[in-house]
Amino acid sequence: MTAAGITARYTGHRKLLVLGALPVAGYAAWGIAHLAASAGAVDGRPYDMSVAWPASFLLLWWMPLAWFERPVRVPPGRRGQLAALRVTVQVPVYNEDPEALRACLRSVLAQSRRVNRVRVVDDGSADRVTGEPITYDEVRREFEAQAAVRGIETTWVRTENRGKRFAQMRVLAEDDGDIFLTLDSDSVLDRHAVREGLAPFADPRVQSVAGHVLVLNRTANLLTRMTCLVYVPFTRGLRSAQSVLRSVTMNSGALAFYRADVVRRAAGAYENERFRGRPMQMNDDSMLTFYALLAGRTVHQPSSLVFTLAPERLDHYAKQQLRWMRGITVRHLWWLRYLPLTGVVFWTTVAEYLHLLLALAIPIVLVADPACRAHLGELSVAAAQIGLAMNYLMALRLFTVRRSDESTGARLLLFALAPLASVWRLLVLRPLYLYAVLTCWRVNRWGTRGGVEVSLTASA
Template identity: 60%
Template sequence: MTRRPGTSPTRAGRAGPGLPGARYVPVDGKGALGALPLLALVVGWGAWHLLQLTVWRDSTGPGLGYVWLASFLLLWWLPVCWLERPATVTDSEQQGIDGLRVTVQVPVYNEDAQVLRACLESVFAQSRRVQRVCVVDDGSVDGVTGEPLLYDAERAWFLDQAGRLGIEATWDRTPNRGKRWAQMHVLAEDDADVFATLDSDSVLDEHAVAEGLKPFADPRVQSVAGLVVPLNVRTNVLTRLTTVLYVPFTRGLRSAQSVLGSVLINSGTLAFYRADVVRKHAGVYEREAFRGVPMQMNDDSMLTMYARLEGRTVHQPSAVCFTLVPDRAHHYFRQQLRWMRGTTVRHLWWLRHMPLRSLAFWMPVVEYAHLVLALLLPVVVLVTPELRGQWGPLAQYTLILGCALNYLVSLRLFAIRRTDETLSHQVLMFALSPVAGLWRLMVLRPLYLYAMATCWQIGSWGTRARVEVGVSPAR
């Protein structure tokens, strides 16, 4: 049987004024061969430190050696992520996928009208047409006047365009209750085979749906994470930094988890679920609470956990979605704090509900081990007499090692190419890797500790008190 490729070039559909189109081409080649040098590096590094601890007994002492060894082994996902390949299907499997009924659900709250229209245009422009699109406005309000924020023009256009294309469409406005209630307003009773969740500040590549459905040819797969990349990458230094920080998760850790069939957090920006998984938990999902406080954040990780309990959860790197990321510091930090608090709660859920043998159970352990090691390193230096007088060399060694590891992680920037950025810009982004690593260590890690200590302070939309990110002309 002919096998349909999963790595065909993809192009964003017409996105509206000021929103650039882009083409993503997943780099071809043998993933295993690409992973071998990284795997050899991990094994070699670990063996070197193990020999130091057991045979050579160098002057740094065993305490610091254990820290280095553990730190490096916790980066197990670095070589594994290169083994990821987009799912492909045979002709007969494609026929089954073509028969799936797909509903796209778009929750809206205080969204820029132009961005919202671009989002919906990209849904209508899909090469694989969906059967239904549901927009739910969760009581949007004008952040200045407090008056209802209505999208009359966008709603009229949306319903008219859907009618022309023969796509079922609904647009409802509900009282403000949070993203999960907006999602389940229509999904609980929908008869689709697959639900696609899409954030209203995002634009789909024109083949995103077609590619995102391919993994469902495997009946074990219960959810599929799309590849999310920043749309407004060139706005300022913050959006560029955010892009570099996205890489270790979207093209690194998530890819490695996908190789194991155990993606733990789909991005709510674009994710696909077998509809039965979502319907099964209707009425519970939207009522999740933590310490008696309703929890509307981290909807994506909750749905992913439901799916993982039912079967495999994977990532499809050829299902591309472009999203607007924060371009101002106050928006960025509020978003990060919301994500971190939600992730802390989800870690507790994984430890409680996931099997001991599962990756989901051990990922929080690994995360907390990273935090402990970061705090342990200076303690080891202080209590080890041989090390107390070597602050300078140790700091230099740590700096060199940190830069090397950050560059190793950011090699994933070159695993996908986009035509709306030049090679020189891509190299510049790669050069920012140590800066991103320093930002993660000095800013995001302390913020994460604060988020863990205040994880019960959870809200509904969190960063949508008003329209946060608008559209600026392409640069």
């Protein structure tokens, strides 16, 4: 139960949804064949369009693979081992809404699998206008009193503002826990999030586990509803497919679990990462995941659920996305440079850039080539049919989670509006991503707020 009274559970519905996906996938396959035939009718081209354009859709390798993801269940013989793990939760705080922080900490204390220690670090929160410190005295008193009743150790420190990574390592570098759980201060955990998130660690090869992120303020406005749709291809698509391959590349700051040794070994390098001579503070979660990838397997646990506040204003949304995209661009370079040439991550990264290149180059070539322009209408219709099918295939993943604040009718409506998310990606996120790639060296610290951006009270 969240502060807003919302509950959720991962249902999967794998067999039912796969059956539903079959006709849509058949329609997509028909569209690809039709596109190839239409492209093959174009004469006088300096390239083979019949291969290039359909291949740009087939590079979405993760879409079918995501359906093979299932929650990890603990073998009976390993339950005692997991129960003995010491779990430390780290919550970095910077200009957070007090009610959101209160809900976050309450959800940690209410876990069905009790955590051992909670370490809160206030990274110099201050009012953007007056510069006066923002204090959370009432939240802290309540939290520490409730933790004491439950026998959970707590620490709460305030530091000068140096960025999220320094706030994390301020307490984790010397912590003696077995598992570190990193949590954003606006995240609200499902009651069983910790229990479910620990399950994959029954395999000693697993070094990190990504939680399953849901939008808490889903009904706040049109932007937050759209965010629910835009999140799906990554949180329930790409990340799920990567988990099947045991190679998740980016955990979310909303909820992630790490073997503590991975984080402790990174102390010093992690908070002092540099790119083009500048301090790199953004995309901290993907950097910790990168360290975990170097050490072993990284997975996603779809039944470890967490709610997080999404931006409710376009300016906040744009800053958040730009920060993420710049960080991802830098991380791509790290994967290509440091991960093995024979590994999954290297080649899926190559596939991602190849897909982007084809998506940009093919429309330009079609318009520039007179022979192609003669068939442009037919080619565009076929491509639109494939795009429609692909969007609905991705949107089917909406039905893998059931929320108490979302009726079946609401989910069906959101599913029906899936093509709007495609338009949003094309007209808003794609140009923003290209700008982020070209300006990726403009790194900063927290990057999204000089004060409270999203209030839990206003969103409730």
